[in-house]
Amino acid sequence: MSKGLAIIMFSGEAEKFIPLAVLTQTAANLGVPVRVFVTGYALPYFTKNKPQPRFTKEFEDMVPALLEGMRKLNMPQWYDILKEAKETGDVKVYVCSLMAEVMGLKKEDLDPIVDDMVGAAFFMTNTEGYQVIFI
Amino acid sequence: MSERITVDARGMACPGPITKLVRAYRKASPGTLIEVLATDPGFKPDVEAWAKRTGNEIVELAEENGVIRAVIRVTGKK
Numbered sequence: 001m002s003k004g005l006a007i008i009m010f011s012g013e014a015e016k017f018i019p020l021a022v023l024t025q026t027a028a029n030l031g032v033p034v035r036v037f038v039t040g041y042a043l044p045y046f047t048k049n050k051p052q053p054r055f056t057k058e059f060e061d062m063v064p065a066l067l068e069g070m071r072k073l074n075m076p077q078w079y080d081i082l083k084e085a086k087e088t089g090d091v092k093v094y095v096c097s098l099m100a101e102v103m104g105l106k107k108e109d110l111d112p113i114v115d116d117m118v119g120a121a122f123f124m125t126n127t128e129g130y131q132v133i134f135i
Numbered sequence: 136m137s138e139r140i141t142v143d144a145r146g147m148a149c150p151g152p153i154t155k156l157v158r159a160y161r162k163a164s165p166g167t168l169i170e171v172l173a174t175d176p177g178f179k180p181d182v183e184a185w186a187k188r189t190g191n192e193i194v195e196l197a198e199e200n201g202v203i204r205a206v207i208r209v210t211g212k213k
Binding site for chain 1: 146147149150151156157158161184185189
């Protein structure tokens with residue numbers, strides 16, 4: 001079992017938030033620390049004015065069945081799963097300071113689920129020996 | 136006699152049943168028996184993995200009519 005999970009959340013498509021939520025919650029359940037680094041197209045979804053992520057057009061035929069199946073299982077939204085994971089275990093969500101600057105975002109623009117705005121050096125040294133997952 | 140808690144996670148999908156178990160586990164005192172009912176087909180190997188990782192004991196693990204019943208003794212807390 002690894003020391004922890006370092007999840008680099010780069011994508012912004014709706015379906016990518018499902019593995020983010022499930023992997024984070026599972027690690028928290030197992031007592032494995034998780035550090036999420038939000039960058040790239042994922043950043044807008046971690047701000048106070050977060051839009052609703054959209055599914056990839058290529059797989060749109062599958063989306064109605066996916067949503068119906070998730071509704072039947074009463075699956076919570078990715079955001080609520082992530083929030084619960086933070087309450088369950090050692091989970092921290094960091095926003096990439098470079099991407100924030102590029103997009104003109106300040107700390108006060110970020111969603112409360114975000115712990116801090118940090119650079120890549122901080123993230124790398126704080127996740128040394130962790131298993132890296134790029135989403 | 137040790138305290139017994141039942142967690143009904145029937146109808147929930149992965150990682151819901153383990154999350155619900157962990158929620159109860161966090162509040163439980165050592166020695167407590169936690170009974171989990173789940174229909175998630177992945178629950179059996181998941182609960183075994185969870186117990187092994189967290190140092191808790193599985194007292195019972197059985198499936199009947201599509202419902203998996205796991206009884207865990209809280210031994211992973213100091």
